[in-house]
Amino acid sequence: MVWSIPEPSPAAPVLGDPASLSALALALRHGAAQIEQAVVDLDPSSVASRRHATRVRAVAREASALTGSMSRSANLLADHAGELADAVGLAARVVDRARSAGLVVDGPTIHPASGVRGVVDAEAESSRAETMRRLQQVLSAILLDLDTARRRLRDDLATERRAVRNR
Amino acid sequence: MTEPTTSDRDRGATMRVAPAPATPAPVVGPRASGEPFAALRVLEQALGSACEDLFAAAPFPGDQATGHDVNRQVDELVDALRALQAEVDDLARAMAVARSRREGRS
Numbered sequence: 342m343v344w345s346i347p348e349p350s351p352a353a354p355v356l357g358d359p360a361s362l363s364a365l366a367l368a369l370r371h372g373a374a375q376i377e378q379a380v381v382d383l384d385p386s387s388v389a390s391r392r393h394a395t396r397v398r399a400v401a402r403e404a405s406a407l408t409g410s411m412s413r414s415a416n417l418l419a420d421h422a423g424e425l426a427d428a429v430g431l432a433a434r435v436v437d438r439a440r441s442a443g444l445v446v447d448g449p450t451i452h453p454a455s456g457v458r459g460v461v462d463a464e465a466e467s468s469r470a471e472t473m474r475r476l477q478q479v480l481s482a483i484l485l486d487l488d489t490a491r492r493r494l495r496d497d498l499a500t501e502r503r504a505v506r507n508r
Numbered sequence: 509m510t511e512p513t514t515s516d517r518d519r520g521a522t523m524r525v526a527p528a529p530a531t532p533a534p535v536v537g538p539r540a541s542g543e544p545f546a547a548l549r550v551l552e553q554a555l556g557s558a559c560e561d562l563f564a565a566a567p568f569p570g571d572q573a574t575g576h577d578v579n580r581q582v583d584e585l586v587d588a589l590r591a592l593q594a595e596v597d598d599l600a601r602a603m604a605v606a607r608s609r610r611e612g613r614s
Contacts, residue, residue, distance in 0.1 A: 357570020365578070368565040369585075372558030379551035383544050390606055396599050397544065403592055404551065407585070411558075414581055418567075425570065491569075495577045502584050 348455070351447035354432040354480055355425070355487060362422035369415035373408040380404045406508040414501050421494045428487040435480050442472045449484055451477045543607065548600040555593040559586045 380401050388394040436446045445454045451473050562582050569575045 358568040361567035365565040365567045368561040372561055375554040379554045382547040388543050393603050407588055491571050491574045498577050498581045505584050505588050
């Protein structure tokens with residue numbers, strides 16, 4: 342018989358999967374490289390019809406524009422994967438340090454763990470409060486940096502999308 | 509519709525290495541059979557496989573707005589790649605039709 346509902350586990354401070362972002366960057370680079378290789382093999386001078394030769398040149402031009410955009414997008418995503426991996430790693434260290442100090446990291450906030458922790462000790466409580474304040478500052482800085490990186494990625498991707506549309 | 513064959517390309521290659529005549533070779537003939545059909549088909553396949561790979565690699569950026577933007581990026585790139593793939597396919601078919609007409613006339 343269940344006497345109480347277990348508390349939900351605290352949310353991770355940093356969400357995201359750097360590996361899947363890197364995988365998308367790799368797919369973009371791989372696709373761009375294959376298309377570039379195929380474009381190198383296109384030879385408009387071997388086309389009998391002038392009209393078709395013009396179309397072959399246009400295809401090559403458009404393919405080059407697209408592969409350029411794919412490569413730039415891949416670089417943006419790979420850079421962001423690195424930033425996200427750094428944030429995930431730093432946040433994990435904050436979680437570990439908080440746990441060792443009897444604190445809980447729940448999403449973007451740190452609070453004391455619930456329940457009885459031991460004998461009331463004013464000095465220990467004061468030390469814990471100081472640790473909590475310090476770790477909260479570190480976590481806030483990590484999340485702020487990540488938020489800035491995410492905003493920059495969104496702006497850069499929007500610029501690339503405009504370039505694809507206006508090619 | 510006449511599709512280019514390996515034997516066509518081989519025949520073209522053989523004719524290109526033959527001793528050059530005194531007058532320039534006619535446009536229809538060796539030059540026509542050297543048209544980049546295979547390269548166009550390879551490009552078309554590369555475009556198609558890039559689209560499939562991009563759709564298969566759906567990342568989890570962790571932030572809803574970022575995820576939305578990454579998905580839009582992939583969607584727009586795939587749209588552009590598909591449009592180019594259709595153009596390449598159309599061009600290859602048009603070139604094949606033109607070549608079969610030339611060969612029918614000669």
